[in-house]
Amino acid sequence: MKNLKPFILAITASMLMVSCSDNETNTIDDANAKLFASHSHETCSYIDSYWGSNAYISSTIVNQSETNFIKNQNVKIADVFNISTIPLYFAKGSGTANAISYGSGYIIYGEELYNMALSQGGRISCAMVQAHEVGHQLQYQNNLPTRRESTARATELEADGFAGYYIKKPNGYNATWTQASAAYNFAASIGDYNTTSSGHHGTPAQRRSAFRLGYLLGDYNLSVSSFDYNFFYYYDNYVLPGALRQHLEKPADIDEDLHNFILSKMEELRKINSGEISEEEFEKL
Ligand SMILES: [Zn+2]
Numbered sequence: 001m002k003n004l005k006p007f008i009l010a011i012t013a014s015m016l017m018v019s020c021s022d023n024e025t026n027t028i029d030d031a032n033a034k035l036f037a038s039h040s041h042e043t044c045s046y047i048d049s050y051w052g053s054n055a056y057i058s059s060t061i062v063n064q065s066e067t068n069f070i071k072n073q074n075v076k077i078a079d080v081f082n083i084s085t086i087p088l089y090f091a092k093g094s095g096t097a098n099a100i101s102y103g104s105g106y107i108i109y110g111e112e113l114y115n116m117a118l119s120q121g122g123r124i125s126c127a128m129v130q131a132h133e134v135g136h137q138l139q140y141q142n143n144l145p146t147r148r149e150s151t152a153r154a155t156e157l158e159a160d161g162f163a164g165y166y167i168k169k170p171n172g173y174n175a176t177w178t179q180a181s182a183a184y185n186f187a188a189s190i191g192d193y194n195t196t197s198s199g200h201h202g203t204p205a206q207r208r209s210a211f212r213l214g215y216l217l218g219d220y221n222l223s224v225s226s227f228d229y230n231f232f233y234y235y236d237n238y239v240l241p242g243a244l245r246q247h248l249e250k251p252a253d254i255d256e257d258l259h260n261f262i263l264s265k266m267e268e269l270r271k272i273n274s275g276e277i278s279e280e281e282f283e284k285l
Pocket of ligand 1 (some may be wrong): 132136155156159
């Protein structure tokens with residue numbers, strides 16, 4: 001869980017340039033099969049500056065079984081959020097400890113990151129990363145998050161929240177909290193303390209509490225925009241300040257049952273965020 005390379009889990013890119021040995025240049029974001037095939041071999045390897053210079057696009061990741069698993073997850077994630085399936089590509093080779101959600105509507109999942117997630121937390125961690133990346137697509141599509149910060153933190157924490165929501169949903173990963181612990185631990189392990197860096201993803205504790213809040217919200221059926229509204233209402237007013245602000249009046253547009261349920265978990269969420277709850281205790285919640 002330690003000494004991981006830094007990941008970029010979201011970037012906005014208008015297109016993905018792929019240069020070949022014959023100097024042909026093209027984009028793969030139209031999911032054109034012929035184009036994809038012609039750019040997926042090693043003689044034509046350069047993807048973009050976010051990937052290793054010898055990394056290349058592939059139609060599989062790890063092996064056929066893992067490829068089928070993550071593709072199936074990608075379909076289920078889209079289903080839970082009621083969107084069209086997001087085109088998913090794989091990057092192989094060195095310099096692929098990354099997964100990137102591109103602003104032009106597709107995701108590239110790197111094999112090195114996939115293997116890291118698989119070995120540290122099993123398939124649920126691999127699925128969590130994919131749900132986080134799809135979360136960024138939801139943000140692109142809906143101009144979210146509504147909360148803006150000078151760093152990527154709010155964007156990244158909300159993506160962790162979307163991932164938690166998916167991991168909980170009965171028609172999603174449908175995991176119990178004990179099963180989900182591997183996934184949130186993996187998310188926490190790639191948190192950072194570079195709080196003034198533009199790429200700041202949230203501290204490990206904040207990533208855990210964001211994932212947990214999303215998981216709790218998974219008990220309810222929320223549209224993407226109402227997820228955003230609820231997520232930041234509780235995160236900003238209760239989790240981040242680290243205080244139980246019971247005096248706050250429930251906004252009229254928040255469901256009463258949901259409100260009482262989330263408030264009943266607020267002391268727990270606050271302790272996760274402050275670090276008062278240990279990793280082991282957290283897994284037992
Ligand atoms: Zn991200």
